[in-house]
Amino acid sequence: MEQLLVQLAIFIIAAFLGFELISRVPNLLHTPLMSATNAIHGIVLVGAIIVFATADDTFTIVVGFIAIVLGAMNVIGGFWVTNRMLGMFRPPVKRVRKRKG
Amino acid sequence: MQVATFLAYLVAAVLFITGIRRLRKPGTARSGNTIAAFGMVIALVATFLVVEVDAAWVWLLIGVGILLGGVLGAASAQMVPMTAMPQMVAAFNGVGGGCIALVALSEFYQGAAETWVAVISGLLTVVIGSVSFAGSIVAFTKLQELAFTGSVVFPLQQVLNALIFVGILLLSANVLADGAIVEAVGAPFLSPLVSLYILFAASLVLGVLFVIPIGGADMPIVISLLNAFTGLAAAASGFVLGNYALLIGGTLVGASGTILTRLMSGALGRPLGKIIFAGITATATQKGDQQEDREVHDASPGEVGEYLSEEANKIVIVPGYGLAVAQAQGPMHDLMETLESRGKEVLFGIHPVAGRMPGHMNVLLTEAGVPYDKLYDLEDINPEFDDTDAAIIVGANDVVNPAANDPEQDTPISGMPILEVEKAKRVIFVKRSLSPGFAGVDNPLFYDTEKTMMLFSDAKQGLQEVVEAVKSA
Known part of the structure; x- marks a missing residue:
């Protein structure tokens, strides 16, 4: 019961934190932000590993293994594609101009 | 731990x-x-x-x-090519949802969900994770134009949705009550585990039905919503497993994803409720009277180039999805450099729905080498049009269509904030034909022969020809 209350407290605080974190984000960053948070929920891979590690029957082994593959795709693909997207935002050209002038 | x-x-x-x-x-x-x-x-x-x-x-x-x-x-x-990025995000979101639904299934199979809190959280994980998985896959196929393109509606869709929803509630209750509920209704005994498998399948169907009636233009918002769903499912599984990483990570994504979804739908001028209940409110959209044989100013690349090089000093370029499809980012960048080398001011006005996702067009243009401080959001660019000499619209229509602001017209884009290009001195459309855009609403600007030049061309070829014309003028 005590653990549940702690979990509930963490849930509520994290939820408010999540709401507050994304206040005014320029449109420019909506897609990268969605993509990065998408990668963060790849934390489900942790759940898949825990379940698979305790598997002692064929069903759980098979389902758990598929879950690990899917979770790893979510994490690695998610961060990778976000990095590619953001790699395209180059620093403003102004600075370069100043150096030239 | x-x-x-x-x-x-x-x-x-x-x-x-x-x-x-x-x-x-x-x-x-x-x-x-x-x-x-x-x-x-x-x-x-x-x-x-x-x-x-x-x-x-x-x-x-x-x-x-x-x-x-x-x-x-x-x-x-x-x-993945950058033009296909939105469906890539959808796919990664889908596999995450699938992963967490499978994790919850295994939990139940192993009998790990013992307390009622764990059972409820586990049920939520299965339902939300499966809806997110199936919905994301449908969003992927829509954006990739493999299947379900446009809004798919069929008779009695709402009834079916409601039935599945009630079924999911009933099965969930049955799992909670250890199989007593379905028996009480008079049906044969259904063990909690079997109920769970049916629940899993029903949630997948619900995910498909949830997304198929929603049109392609609203997909970014749907993907963002499903992203928040997956986060929520991860958080729910954190309760089952007593795992704080899942709990915190999932909740953060669930909450920030919800806010992001609202931000996006606000930027796109599409109320969230309207999108979600698309299947319920869906009616055949009024295509409007087809305007035929109305006169337009059919301009040549030479004419456009001449105007740009001789009379225009401040130029705003408005890129749309047509630009992305034609892969015309390169020529667009050339045009910017050419005009700037003549001492002209060139800005880019990016509508939130330009491209297929908010921020998508920014990514495409920066990929082509346009510095991102030249990319202006809707609110920042609209005041600039007052002293703009030429607004060049490439492969876009809906986002500059003044009909959206016309209180006398009820169109699918009514109320959507637009880029007010009509305030510029001249408006130049680079467009393949007069066909109205995604939303199917005719644009009165096309027929303003005094102000508007229509350059009928593929975006890439048209821009290349304009660059040549500016260089030789």
């Missing part, structure tokens, strides 16, 4: 939060993503320390699974 693992999870949570914070500004965004990824590595390593594994082959399979998924994910992320 070991103290070390708990502390490591907290560190990971701090890194996630720092990462998201940095993702709010273009200059720090990339490092934010790296920081969040680092947090993920810490969370995973901490998990390896805490799991108790009795056989080496289990470790081996975990390694193989991560390697397999990692290679698949990295390869698709690396190879």
